[in-house]
Amino acid sequence: MFAVYAESFDENxxxxxxxxxxxxxxxxxxxxxxxxxxxASLNHHDLFSLRGVGLGEDALPMILGCDAAGIDxxxxxxxxxxxxxxxxxVGDETLDPHRSLLSExxxxxxxxxxxxxxxxxxxxxxxxxxEEAACLPTAWLTxxxxxxxxxxxxxxxxxxxxxxxxxxxxxxxxxxxxxxVRVLVTSRDAAKAQRAVELGAHxxxxxxxxxxxxxxxxxxxxxxxxxxxxxxxxxxxxxxxxSGTTSGPDLESAELTRIFFLQLSVVGSTMGTRGELVRxxxxxxxxxxxxxxxxxxxxxxxxxxxxxxxxxxxFGKIVFTTAPSQW
Ligand SMILES: NC(=O)c1ccc[n+]([C@@H]2O[C@H](COP(=O)([O-])OP(=O)(O)OC[C@H]3O[C@@H](n4cnc5c(N)ncnc54)[C@H](OP(=O)(O)O)[C@@H]3O)[C@@H](O)[C@H]2O)c1
Numbered sequence: 256m257f258a259v260y261a262e263s264f265d266e267n268x269x270x271x272x273x274x275x276x277x278x279x280x281x282x283x284x285x286x287x288x289x290x291x292x293x294x295a296s297l298n299h300h301d302l303f304s305l306r307g308v309g310l311g312e313d314a315l316p317m318i319l320g321c322d323a324a325g326i327d328x329x330x331x332x333x334x335x336x337x338x339x340x341x342x343x344x345v346g347d348e349t350l351d352p353h354r355s356l357l358s359e360x361x362x363x364x365x366x367x368x369x370x371x372x373x374x375x376x377x378x379x380x381x382x383x384x385x386e387e388a389a390c391l392p393t394a395w396l397t398x399x400x401x402x403x404x405x406x407x408x409x410x411x412x413x414x415x416x417x418x419x420x421x422x423x424x425x426x427x428x429x430x431x432x433x434x435x436v437r438v439l440v441t442s443r444d445a446a447k448a449q450r451a452v453e454l455g456a457h458x459x460x461x462x463x464x465x466x467x468x469x470x471x472x473x474x475x476x477x478x479x480x481x482x483x484x485x486x487x488x489x490x491x492x493x494x495x496x497x498s499g500t501t502s503g504p505d506l507e508s509a510e511l512t513r514i515f516f517l518q519l520s521v522v523g524s525t526m527g528t529r530g531e532l533v534r535x536x537x538x539x540x541x542x543x544x545x546x547x548x549x550x551x552x553x554x555x556x557x558x559x560x561x562x563x564x565x566x567x568x569x570f571g572k573i574v575f576t577t578a579p580s581q582w
Pocket of ligand 1: 299393394397417418419420422423424441443444447476480499500501502524525526
């Protein structure tokens with residue numbers, strides 16, 4: 256079948272090992288099902304894989320891709336949940352130490368067909384297109400869990416989202432706005448800040464700017480470059496939810512004095528559960544909020560999509576689509 260896969264690793268030039276070609280059909284273990292992919296979206300995870308992060312040489316060649324929407328063996332329109340857990344694990348699968356993401360141990364979604372455990376398919380609301388639904392299982396699910404589960408954000412609260420242009424950040428802006436949250440954002444780029452406001456943020460600021468109010472929660476995926484600002488932006492008792500370190504993990508100051516004196520909470524968050532994916536789909540269906548697609552393109556042009564992400568000039572998601580001849 257047609258597939259987009261990693262053949263080798265290159266830390267500095269990840270596109271070197273990217274192949275747009277053919278791979279055998281997926282093996283289907285007992286209890287798994289096959290989804291015929293209609294659309295799949297690109298994540299930083301796919302670039303990390305081509306750099307050899309989270310993927311061993313022995314796993315090559317590996318079909319890339321965590322996110323997809325398509326048709327399952329029963330003919331249902333479905334979204335694929337990307338976390339493959341240990342079958343004996345009970346409870347929140349993001350806490351399963353043996354979990355993996357599609358494309359780490361099992362072939363990913365950038366192919367005509369992907370095999371997943373039956374519990375990993377979730378019915379797609381008819382109101383969402385395949386392209387929209389394919390944006391949701393990684394960056395959007397991460398933003399949903401940061402905001403509502405780990406952040407405990409409720410309607411009427413004020414949230415600061417650091418780094419307005421990011422995949423997780425744009426999702427957080429849209430989800431927060433849909434849920435009645437006041438959303439402030441920062442960006443290094445005035446054009447991105449303006450686009451964040453058009454997307455639904457109430458106000459946008461330069462990185463590090465003094466804000467007009469203290470906020471209930473900060474969503475920070477940037478790390479080192481924004482950490483002190485995030486801590487200083489919080490009200491007493493506020494929460495900082497962290498899920499990434501795009502600018503690096505080592506801090507100039509952890510701001511410990513402020514954390515204890517103002518009784519702040521620092522909360523880690525990673526991916527999300529199947530139950531959270533179901534609730535997020537329902538939120539989008541009910542609210543009419545939709546993921547922002549930077550560009551949709553056929554799988555055959557995957558290299559172009561990877562290059563755009565590597566250059567960092569995105570606002571929203573890159574989506575790959577299959578052709579009717581591949582269904
Ligand atoms: N834990 C999880 O489950 C999980 C899931 C998804 C992603 N992540 C992580 O979360 C991070 C963000 O992912 P993403 O897909 O949203 O990435 P992204 O699309 O590249 O966005 C990152 C944003 O961070 C800001 N930024 C980047 N470098 C910066 C710097 N040096 N100083 C200040 N701001 C900077 C930029 O915002 P502006 O240009 O607007 O300033 C950029 O748009 C990544 O590190 C990713 O690995 C974690």
